[in-house]
Amino acid sequence: MTSRTRISPPDTTADDHELGEHDHSREWSPEQDQDFGRSRCVDDHELGTARSGLIRLRSHRARRGRRSALITAILTGLAWAGVMLARLFAGGPVGVGDQGDGRRLLCTFGAANGRPWNADTSDYVFTAWVPHAWFGETCELYRSTQLGLLWLAKQVNGPLGLPGLVDLRGLGVLSTLLVGVIVGLLAWLLPGRWWVRAGAASAIGLVYADAAFAGFFVSPHTEPAALLGVGFLLAALLLLGRGATLPRLLLTTIVAIFTIGAQVQTAALAVPVCVALIWLPYRRLVRWRWAGPVLRRIPGIVLSLVVIAAASFHLAAQPETQMEAARHGVVFGSILYGNTGAAKDLQDLGFDAPSAAAISEIAATNAGVGSLPPVLVAMFKENVTTAGIVAFYLTHPAHAVRAVGWGLEGIGRFSVDYLGSYPPDAGLPPGAREHRIAAYSWFWGTFRVAPAFLLLLWVATFAAGRSVVRRRRVKPARKAVGRLAMLVPLMIVAQFGAVLILLGRADITRHLTVVSFLTAVCIPLLTLALCIRFRGVRPNPRRRDAPGMPNSCKPELVR
Amino acid sequence: MTLRVLLMYLMAGLTASCGLAPAAATGRPSAAMPVGSCHRMSQPEELYHVSDVAPPVSCTEPHQTETYLVTRLSGALATEPDRPSPDRLRAACDYRPIRPYLGARRKDAQWGIEIQAKFPTRAEWAAGNRTLRCDLLVPTLHTDLGPQLTAPLRGIMRHPQSVLVRRCRRETVDVVCALPHDQEWVEPPIYLAHDDSTPSQMKHLCQANARAYTGGTLDGLAVTVEPVDTRQAHCWLRHDDDAVTTTTLRGGSR
Numbered sequence: 001m002t003s004r005t006r007i008s009p010p011d012t013t014a015d016d017h018e019l020g021e022h023d024h025s026r027e028w029s030p031e032q033d034q035d036f037g038r039s040r041c042v043d044d045h046e047l048g049t050a051r052s053g054l055i056r057l058r059s060h061r062a063r064r065g066r067r068s069a070l071i072t073a074i075l076t077g078l079a080w081a082g083v084m085l086a087r088l089f090a091g092g093p094v095g096v097g098d099q100g101d102g103r104r105l106l107c108t109f110g111a112a113n114g115r116p117w118n119a120d121t122s123d124y125v126f127t128a129w130v131p132h133a134w135f136g137e138t139c140e141l142y143r144s145t146q147l148g149l150l151w152l153a154k155q156v157n158g159p160l161g162l163p164g165l166v167d168l169r170g171l172g173v174l175s176t177l178l179v180g181v182i183v184g185l186l187a188w189l190l191p192g193r194w195w196v197r198a199g200a201a202s203a204i205g206l207v208y209a210d211a212a213f214a215g216f217f218v219s220p221h222t223e224p225a226a227l228l229g230v231g232f233l234l235a236a237l238l239l240l241g242r243g244a245t246l247p248r249l250l251l252t253t254i255v256a257i258f259t260i261g262a263q264v265q266t267a268a269l270a271v272p273v274c275v276a277l278i279w280l281p282y283r284r285l286v287r288w289r290w291a292g293p294v295l296r297r298i299p300g301i302v303l304s305l306v307v308i309a310a311a312s313f314h315l316a317a318q319p320e321t322q323m324e325a326a327r328h329g330v331v332f333g334s335i336l337y338g339n340t341g342a343a344k345d346l347q348d349l350g351f352d353a354p355s356a357a358a359i360s361e362i363a364a365t366n367a368g369v370g371s372l373p374p375v376l377v378a379m380f381k382e383n384v385t386t387a388g389i390v391a392f393y394l395t396h397p398a399h400a401v402r403a404v405g406w407g408l409e410g411i412g413r414f415s416v417d418y419l420g421s422y423p424p425d426a427g428l429p430p431g432a433r434e435h436r437i438a439a440y441s442w443f444w445g446t447f448r449v450a451p452a453f454l455l456l457l458w459v460a461t462f463a464a465g466r467s468v469v470r471r472r473r474v475k476p477a478r479k480a481v482g483r484l485a486m487l488v489p490l491m492i493v494a495q496f497g498a499v500l501i502l503l504g505r506a507d508i509t510r511h512l513t514v515v516s517f518l519t520a521v522c523i524p525l526l527t528l529a530l531c532i533r534f535r536g537v538r539p540n541p542r543r544r545d546a547p548g549m550p551n552s553c554k555p556e557l558v559r
Numbered sequence: 560m561t562l563r564v565l566l567m568y569l570m571a572g573l574t575a576s577c578g579l580a581p582a583a584a585t586g587r588p589s590a591a592m593p594v595g596s597c598h599r600m601s602q603p604e605e606l607y608h609v610s611d612v613a614p615p616v617s618c619t620e621p622h623q624t625e626t627y628l629v630t631r632l633s634g635a636l637a638t639e640p641d642r643p644s645p646d647r648l649r650a651a652c653d654y655r656p657i658r659p660y661l662g663a664r665r666k667d668a669q670w671g672i673e674i675q676a677k678f679p680t681r682a683e684w685a686a687g688n689r690t691l692r693c694d695l696l697v698p699t700l701h702t703d704l705g706p707q708l709t710a711p712l713r714g715i716m717r718h719p720q721s722v723l724v725r726r727c728r729r730e731t732v733d734v735v736c737a738l739p740h741d742q743e744w745v746e747p748p749i750y751l752a753h754d755d756s757t758p759s760q761m762k763h764l765c766q767a768n769a770r771a772y773t774g775g776t777l778d779g780l781a782v783t784v785e786p787v788d789t790r791q792a793h794c795w796l797r798h799d800d801d802a803v804t805t806t807t808l809r810g811g812s813r
Binding site: 100103112113116117118132133134135136137138321374377 | 601602609614643680681703
């Protein structure tokens, strides 16, 4: 009981690491009252009056606050669903062209793109997918949670009056609604007054609406599941950052598994998610100090293991041919690209000297692994593993720096400007890109000129978050923003590394879409974290007290 | 134990959510495709994929390719445990059976035909199947439909549908004769023994070839000589009024 007998104003938590997870501002316990009485020596009558007034006022304010937060969330969410619908469909639909991913995804539903034979799907967006019977290897197993979204799109296709088996415009409508839900959830969970919540959530909504990302919602790519999953993950982490309860831990786990299952590279999100799950002790075990830090995090640890198992399963379940092709792409497209010492590097990857020389000669002609003789193909398969590539980068910092440079350039490009945005009947030239909303794209000019600023943004966001988390006397809801600001750069770095290791330089801008999205989210997150860091701490009412006077019991000061 | 069961159910759930069972049907084994079978591949991905196990269709229905040769891979390629890359496999299709398959005689020249090879699936290859299917692909008539045809290619040179595989020209652009054209290629081109040949000699030889090509007189037709060099020239047939048609002038022994 002694651990809870200190009376504190709502923003001053006794112990940031332990009790900080208890929101004292929203709870009132008899023990606190008793202790308050003892420490302040206020007579019983005054104490009783103040206490009942305080409870009534708090209850009233809490109700009003909850209602206000809910209204703000609903209105903000509806507004952004509307904005997304308008930016995707007003004046004709826009999306992102296909690079071949569409067939791999939609053949699962027995659908084929209804485009003309000679149409270039990367230049134009062909939204209608018609029934088609696929046989044998032309439709191989493809694992992504995007299939879930497409299944939903298939269900709404008829009711929306769209042609074919699946029309991507239906996916766009669903996605806009989900973006609205995400923005609404963020507006609900972010701290501050209504306009701060709405503003901060809208800044993230603006990222979704940006030309770099919005088009993916009318496309046959896996990015919609990844982007929406990350959005829900941000909301779940905000909620979890207030304190670890079982529903919050489970919610975060489910959302994380959905997001991880979207793409190969999103498996790397398991790392930051696990950090988040075990960061805070389970709320009901907070006072079990005797149990030690590990036992008090048992639920989080168990769910972390589930997330790791899910990520491992997701990676292991990918078709081996695709993973093999990706590894070949990393070696030929990244490690051997423009590499004058290719033979030496191949030896470091495990090839013998003659084989390394032969492969480096073939690589110098920009040929792929398909051009290798069978002996070298077999050797390639044996020597080149993901673990081997990781070890190579760890022992060859110059290559790692080169790869990071490509990655930063890829994020600097921001949008996949080589894929068209419009359907052919829009009457625009092949490959034309839309820029209906491009606030972040415009700002990204800075990073295109100096990609190193991206690193600064990540570090600054992390540092601001850490500063908020370390600061005492910060409400849990605000501290959750700090935790999120620390986790988002971690998510970025994990994803960034996974793309460089698993997929390499080829098509890096598209593969780094989630990283670019999270980097853009860093901007409002950093702003919010800095606001909390510098302005979020209210004056301590006790400092304004006259010693021995009951003014400290005045509700407005305690509140 | 409970945790294990829970994890097992979770994994099963993730499997269900992550990837539905592919909709692709098993189809027909590669080895069961006979010569003369026609194959519908209405999606470019099907046409350019290394294997095809879709059941054949009737050759009078819309289709993209027709099998002219079924053979077995041999040599070093066939000994590889994993299916080699398509780049290395494609060279295995022999082009020599094509003309007999089309029913082409000395005066018939096929044009625009491509070879499309289909190999066993990875699973079939691993099971020891080394069947190589060589298909013929005709030029595209309608860009929206791709290389689609509705007639069998076997013996087509003896039929009016041979416009699908004959060479014609619209003004200066070579097209397949099934497309509107104003000139038709006369097979064979002329070759002269001496460098001092005159244009009239070339014209005379071209007219002789053209008569053999049409199998009769050249009434209402004109022959155009297109010299390649001093000893060689191409011959083109056209209507006197430069009429644009989609038929062939080939007659003769057909």
